[in-house]
Amino acid sequence: xxxxxxxxxxxxxxxxxxxxLCASLAxxxxxxxxxxxxLPRVGAEHIAFPLDGGxxxxxxAFKQSYAYFLSFWFDxxxxxxxxxxxxxxxxxxxxxxxxxxxxxxxxxxxxEEAGQECIDRLLNMTGANVNxxxxxxxxxEGADLSPLARRDAAYIxxxxxxxxxxxxxxxxxxxxxxxxxxxxxxEAPEDEEAKVLAALFLAxxxxxxxxxxxxxxxxxxxxxxxxxxxVLRRSPRHPGALHALIHSRDAPRLAALAxxxxxxxxxxxxxxxxxxxxxxxxHLRLGRFQDAEAGNREAVLRSxxxxxxxxxxxxxxxxxxxxxxxxxxxxRFREARGLLEQRVEAARRALGDAPMLQVRAHVMRCxxxxxxxxxxxEDALPPLVQCPGCRAYPLAARGTAAFVDQANAxxxxxxxxxxxxxxxxxxxxxxxxxxxAWGVLPAMPAGGAVGGGEGxxxxxxTASAAALALAEEAAARLGEIAAKHxxxxxxxxxxxxxxxxxxxxxxxxxQRALRAEIMAASGNPAASRAEYTAVTELARASDPPPYGxxxxxxxxxxxxxxxxxxxxxxxxxxxxxxASLLNNPNRSLALLGAARAASALGxxxxxxxxxxxxxxxxxxxxxxxxxxALAEARAFTASVGAACGAEGGG
Numbered sequence: 001x002x003x004x005x006x007x008x009x010x011x012x013x014x015x016x017x018x019x020x021l022c023a024s025l026a027x028x029x030x031x032x033x034x035x036x037x038x039l040p041r042v043g044a045e046h047i048a049f050p051l052d053g054g055x056x057x058x059x060x061a062f063k064q065s066y067a068y069f070l071s072f073w074f075d076x077x078x079x080x081x082x083x084x085x086x087x088x089x090x091x092x093x094x095x096x097x098x099x100x101x102x103x104x105x106x107x108x109x110x111x112e113e114a115g116q117e118c119i120d121r122l123l124n125m126t127g128a129n130v131n132x133x134x135x136x137x138x139x140x141e142g143a144d145l146s147p148l149a150r151r152d153a154a155y156i157x158x159x160x161x162x163x164x165x166x167x168x169x170x171x172x173x174x175x176x177x178x179x180x181x182x183x184x185x186x187e188a189p190e191d192e193e194a195k196v197l198a199a200l201f202l203a204x205x206x207x208x209x210x211x212x213x214x215x216x217x218x219x220x221x222x223x224x225x226x227x228x229x230x231v232l233r234r235s236p237r238h239p240g241a242l243h244a245l246i247h248s249r250d251a252p253r254l255a256a257l258a259x260x261x262x263x264x265x266x267x268x269x270x271x272x273x274x275x276x277x278x279x280x281x282x283h284l285r286l287g288r289f290q291d292a293e294a295g296n297r298e299a300v301l302r303s304x305x306x307x308x309x310x311x312x313x314x315x316x317x318x319x320x321x322x323x324x325x326x327x328x329x330x331x332r333f334r335e336a337r338g339l340l341e342q343r344v345e346a347a348r349r350a351l352g353d354a355p356m357l358q359v360r361a362h363v364m365r366c367x368x369x370x371x372x373x374x375x376x377x378e379d380a381l382p383p384l385v386q387c388p389g390c391r392a393y394p395l396a397a398r399g400t401a402a403f404v405d406q407a408n409a410x411x412x413x414x415x416x417x418x419x420x421x422x423x424x425x426x427x428x429x430x431x432x433x434x435x436x437a438w439g440v441l442p443a444m445p446a447g448g449a450v451g452g453g454e455g456x457x458x459x460x461x462t463a464s465a466a467a468l469a470l471a472e473e474a475a476a477r478l479g480e481i482a483a484k485h486x487x488x489x490x491x492x493x494x495x496x497x498x499x500x501x502x503x504x505x506x507x508x509x510x511q512r513a514l515r516a517e518i519m520a521a522s523g524n525p526a527a528s529r530a531e532y533t534a535v536t537e538l539a540r541a542s543d544p545p546p547y548g549x550x551x552x553x554x555x556x557x558x559x560x561x562x563x564x565x566x567x568x569x570x571x572x573x574x575x576x577x578x579a580s581l582l583n584n585p586n587r588s589l590a591l592l593g594a595a596r597a598a599s600a601l602g603x604x605x606x607x608x609x610x611x612x613x614x615x616x617x618x619x620x621x622x623x624x625x626x627x628x629a630l631a632e633a634r635a636f637t638a639s640v641g642a643a644c645g646a647e648g649g650g
Contacts, residue, residue: 039064040272040306041269041270041272042064042067042271043070043071043268043269043272044063044064044066046235046237046238047067047193047238047239049063049066049193050148051093051148052148052151054091055088061083061084061087061094062084065081065084065097067269068080069097069100069101070196070200070239070240071239071269071274072243073272073274074101074104078101081094081097081098081101084097085121090125092125092152092156095118095125096155096159099115099119099122099162100162100197102114102115103115103162110162110170115162118163119159119163119164123160126156147188150188151184151191154183154188154194158180158181158184158197161173161177161180162176162177174201174204174205175205178201178205181198181201182198185198192231195228195230195231196227196228196231196244197240198223198224199223199224199225199231199241199248200240202224203220203224203247205220206221206224206248221249225245225248225249227244228241228244228245228248229241236264237264239265239269239272239275242262242265242268243274243275245258245261246258246261246262246279246281246282247278247281249261250282254285255281255282255286258282259279259282259283259286262278262279262281262282263279265279266279266298273300273303273306273319274299276298279291280292280295280296280299280322281548284548287584287586287587288586289329289586289617290326290330292322292323292325293323293330296320296323297323299319300316300323303316317347318548320364323336324339324340324367325364325549325550328367328371328588329588330617330618330620330621331588331617331621331622331630332621332622333368333371333372333374334622334625336364337368340365340368344360358385358407359385359403359407360407362385362408362410363411365411366411366414367550369418370417370418370440370554371554371588372625373421373440375417375419375421376415377418379419379466379470381477382411384408385404385407405484405503405507406551408477409477409478409481409507409510409511410553412474412477413478413510413514414553415470415474416471416473416474416475416517416518417471417514417517419467419471419474420471420518421440423464423466424462424463424521440554440589441562441589441592441593468518471517472518474514475515478507478511481507482504482510485503486504487501487504509556510552512534512535513532513535513559515531516528516531516532516559516560516563517563519531525563525567529563529564532559532563535560536556539556540579550587555587557576557579557583558577558587561573561574561577561580561593562593564576565596570600570601571597571601574597574601576593577591577593581594586617588617591610591613592614594607595607595614595633595636598610604643605643605644607640608636608637609644611632611633611634611637612633612637614630615634615637618633
């Protein structure tokens with residue numbers, strides 16, 4: 001049971017303080033009401049949050065800052081609340097809003113020092129003291145307060161619980177906040193903002209992105225959906241409810257339930273970069289890469305139009321990463337590489353050589369190399385990126401250390417894998433030009449042998465000694481990074497242990513996949529298959545991380561499928577490619593691998609369906625990168641003609 005960790009507030013003092021503050025709001029500064037016309041449009045007009053007294057300008061300032069918060073524009077929200085608190089002093093709700101902005105919901109980052117300072121100001125302003133248990137409910141039951149003052153009292157109780165007692169772990173305080181918001185929902189079903197805040201923090205507690213979240217956090221996710229939908233029935237354009245619903249349905253098997261909501265969010269907050277970006281979470285989950293590319297391109301443009309200082313903010317690299325990934329699936333590799341180089345350079349000029357820029361550049365470079373087959377050229381591993389002050393945007397429930405270490409792991413894997421592929425001999429040319437190598441996919445062996453178990457081709461390319469040594473060094477680094485996140489049963493809360501366990505699993509699987517590649521490149525394909533089989537079975541036992549581009553940069557199922565395809569074990573290969581498509585719909589490498597395997601097995605309709613989807617992805621692709629494979633796809637689809645129904649199949 002979640003402990004009550006809010007503020008014990010002196011009954012009469014706080015009741016009096018709130019009533020007096022309400023009266024003072026009515027005489028607050030009433031400066032020009034035209035200011036909001038110049039502010040970014042982030043959906044404030046869709047929010048109903050009347051103040052218990054005060055001017056129209058004061059309410060507009062509060063709602064604008066609150067709308068920033070709902071779209072995770074946390075810095076601007078905190079600044080706006082702080083300015084409102086100073087301009088309309090005393091304004092306790094604005095101080096509450098600033099404290100809320102420092103908690104940062106799904107980003108799993110809390111600016112503890114700034115948040116605690118806000119709570120100190122709030123408690124001084126209201127004349128409250130803190131003795132360790134919830135207090136707003138206590139005085140609200142005994143004081144003759146208006147409904148809005150009771151609402152404010154409940155919000156004081158909830159937001160103080162996010163920061164007090166200081167000794168409690170942040171996740172325990174978050175649970176207390178959720179409990180307080182849900183009490184408010186039960187007591188005042190008409191309070192839409194209580195539902196929205198509860199929904200956002202419930203989605204955070206489910207920590208989508210961590211393995212097993214659909215089992216462990218499904219109750220929280222479903223409750224978040226219920227709350228968000230209740231708000232949307234009354235306020236269909238409420239930006240916070242739309243945002244919460246997207247996060248609660250950001251998974252391969254759930255995204256289709258919310259895609260229309262995603263489009264509505266972008267329209268409800270037309271100047272919000274995040275509102276343009278968020279629907280693309282669902283687009284990637286559904287394999288709608290054209291939409292994902294366009295949405296993230298618009299997200300960066302919105303950010304540039306509304307930027308106060310730098311031309312590219314740190315969080316915009318999240319949108320750039322999504323856009324580059326979508327471009328890779330569309331076969332537009334030149335554009336993706338140019339985007340990466342342009343944006344990294346622009347950010348470096350504005351922000352310096354910040355560690356977070358290195359982190360995001362690492363992930364994108366690795367992904368593009370493995371997707372396109374344009375291997376990384378490094379002959380040595382780079383130093384580990386150290387980022388002690390980085391924010392963990394936006395891998396929810398992972399934390400900064402996990403995010404940075406995933407990037408360090410990605411570049412180590414990419415360099416090791418690239419070294420093996422660069423040094424491998426070309427092997428025998430394929431008998432059929434259609435079976436050309438592409439990306440991580442090898443050329444099919446002569447005759448396209450079909451089999452499973454030990455019935456395939458055992459000839460294995462052997463990498464050079466230097467390549468094997470570099471790959472071994474990369475695997476060792478992956479092991480060291482994974483070990484930092486090994487679960488410690490006696491340390492931390494259950495929530496923090498699950499985060500560590502999920503991160504450890506991800507990084508361990510990546511290390512074992514590289515070990516399997518090393519085995520194959522060393523002339524031991526049987527050992528490689530055994531290792532890959534164990535890796536993919538472990539991956540199947542838990543949910544895929546749902547946030548954005550695939551991690552590992554190429555899904556493990558596809559790496560194993562590519563090896564099996566190269567050995568002629570096409571039935572087993574098809575199983576792996578189809579597993580990847582289940583979790584990552586329409587990924588181009590998986591479509592091509594599945595189509596080739598299905599064709600070799602005589603499953604012409606299934607092959608035609610996969611080739612047709614690939615042709616749609618690559619309609620505007622770089623000819624020099626995918627021309628031969630695209631011609632292969634179109635020729636096969638044309639040869640099948642109308643013989644197969646729309647559903648494909650065998």
